[in-house]
Amino acid sequence: MRKLVLLMALIPGPALAAKGPFFSLGNTDFVVLLAFLLFIGILFYFKVPGMIGGMLDKRAETIRSELDEARALREEAQTVLASYERKHREVAEQAERIIETAKKDAQAAADQAKVDLKGSIARRLQAAEEQIASAQAAAVKEVRDSAVSVAIAAAADVVASKTTKADQNALIDDAIGEVQAKLH
Numbered sequence: 001m002r003k004l005v006l007l008m009a010l011i012p013g014p015a016l017a018a019k020g021p022f023f024s025l026g027n028t029d030f031v032v033l034l035a036f037l038l039f040i041g042i043l044f045y046f047k048v049p050g051m052i053g054g055m056l057d058k059r060a061e062t063i064r065s066e067l068d069e070a071r072a073l074r075e076e077a078q079t080v081l082a083s084y085e086r087k088h089r090e091v092a093e094q095a096e097r098i099i100e101t102a103k104k105d106a107q108a109a110a111d112q113a114k115v116d117l118k119g120s121i122a123r124r125l126q127a128a129e130e131q132i133a134s135a136q137a138a139a140v141k142e143v144r145d146s147a148v149s150v151a152i153a154a155a156a157d158v159v160a161s162k163t164t165k166a167d168q169n170a171l172i173d174d175a176i177g178e179v180q181a182k183l184h
Helices: 002-010 028-045 048-162 165-183
Strands: none
Touching: 028 048
């Protein structure tokens, strides 16, 4: 590889091909130099470096304004993000308060339901006791009525067997008289 590089360095290039004095039109190096200077002169005559500088300045200004706009958008986005995060926290806190209130309301409703259930049970027990007492009183009355009926029947049999017809008529007249006295 080194030998190849050394060989290339020794081979004469196009710059060595120029013949004659340097300031003649036959020398290609001089002609290229003149063409280059003429090209640079034309560029300066038409103010191309100024236009290129203006275009670069304009592009730099555009980039600067885009960067400023991007910074402003970033700040606005951060503000909006902070606002949404704050709202999110507020909504979460409100949800927690609603849940706590709902739990308290549910507990209060359960407690009230227990109290209502105890009251209902007490009322039903009272009603059942009253029905039992009423049934007991009715049974006692029925037994008394039966006893009275049996006693009246037994008394009627005893009176019928021990009294005469005249005595019975007198007893009936006395009973009618008593009823009339009590009714008037």
